[in-house]
Amino acid sequence: xxxxxxxxxxxxxxxxxxxxxxxxxxxxxxxxxxxxxxxxxxxxxxxxxxxxxxxxxxxxxxxxxxxxxxxxxxxxxxxxxxxxxxxxxxxxxxxxxxxxxxxxxxxxxxxxxx
Amino acid sequence: xxxxxxxxxxxxxxxxxxxxxxxxxxxxxxxxxxxxxxxxxxxxxxxxxxxxxxxxxxxxxxxxxxxxxxxxxxxxxxxxxxxxxxxxxxxxxxxxxxxxxxxxxxxxxxxxxxx
Numbered sequence: 001x002x003x004x005x006x007x008x009x010x011x012x013x014x015x016x017x018x019x020x021x022x023x024x025x026x027x028x029x030x031x032x033x034x035x036x037x038x039x040x041x042x043x044x045x046x047x048x049x050x051x052x053x054x055x056x057x058x059x060x061x062x063x064x065x066x067x068x069x070x071x072x073x074x075x076x077x078x079x080x081x082x083x084x085x086x087x088x089x090x091x092x093x094x095x096x097x098x099x100x101x102x103x104x105x106x107x108x109x110x111x112x113x114x
Numbered sequence: 115x116x117x118x119x120x121x122x123x124x125x126x127x128x129x130x131x132x133x134x135x136x137x138x139x140x141x142x143x144x145x146x147x148x149x150x151x152x153x154x155x156x157x158x159x160x161x162x163x164x165x166x167x168x169x170x171x172x173x174x175x176x177x178x179x180x181x182x183x184x185x186x187x188x189x190x191x192x193x194x195x196x197x198x199x200x201x202x203x204x205x206x207x208x209x210x211x212x213x214x215x216x217x218x219x220x221x222x223x224x225x226x227x228x229x
Contacts (some may be wrong), residue, residue: 009154032216043118043204043220044157089156093216099164100216101172104149104157 003027004092006105015114019077023090023105026071032093033066034102035075037086044089048075080112116140118221120205126227127195135190135224137205144210146188147218148180150201157204163188195228
């Protein structure tokens with residue numbers, strides 16, 4: 001059973017508008033949440049993160065929101081730009097085997113068109 | 115700094131053949147990881163290492179072996195490749211931070227096809 005779910009495989013947004021990517025998780029013990037961005041033929045790169053003690057973290061055009069009661073994470077990109085077109089993975093930090101590890105969602109492919 | 119590099123970038127194998135994927139990082143990170151990415155399934159952890167000479171199983175370890183003889187290198191081996199191992203393989207590394215963030219740095223990936 002997937003512990004991290006990104007229910008939208010794809011999202012299309014017009015340039016200049018807001019992109020909202022969503023992620024749901026199952027375990028309330030997860031304490032750290034991250035978003036990664038991936039371009040074709042490249043490895044994922046870290047984008048933004050949030051600790052469970054916060055409900056919002058902002059970095060330029062990117063804002064991550066955390067709703068712990070709903071076990072829901074979202075990434076807002078405002079304004080969206082064509083260069084933001086990529087696959088976005090959410091990830092959560094889980095503890096097992098004595099170490100912290102990341103658990104990834106399946107990804108959402110964002111297309112920003114002019 | 116090159117960051118995390120992976121060799122080779124592409125490979126085609128026949129069922130039953132063996133191969134080794136090499137990952138190298140120049141950031142002096144303690145932790146290293148091997149993931150596979152399949153359509154609709156995101157990144158799944160195969161094996162990981164928390165330091166030189168140590169390895170541990172991840173979520174999908176069957177059919178793979180790993181070794182970390184040097185801190186900067188993490189090798190992933192397929193002893194007898196199967197078509198189910200057709201995937202894109204990513205290596206990652208992260209520094210040791212007590213209780214802190216666990217940002218991982220990824221390599222560019224290796225696309226493996228097993229016929």
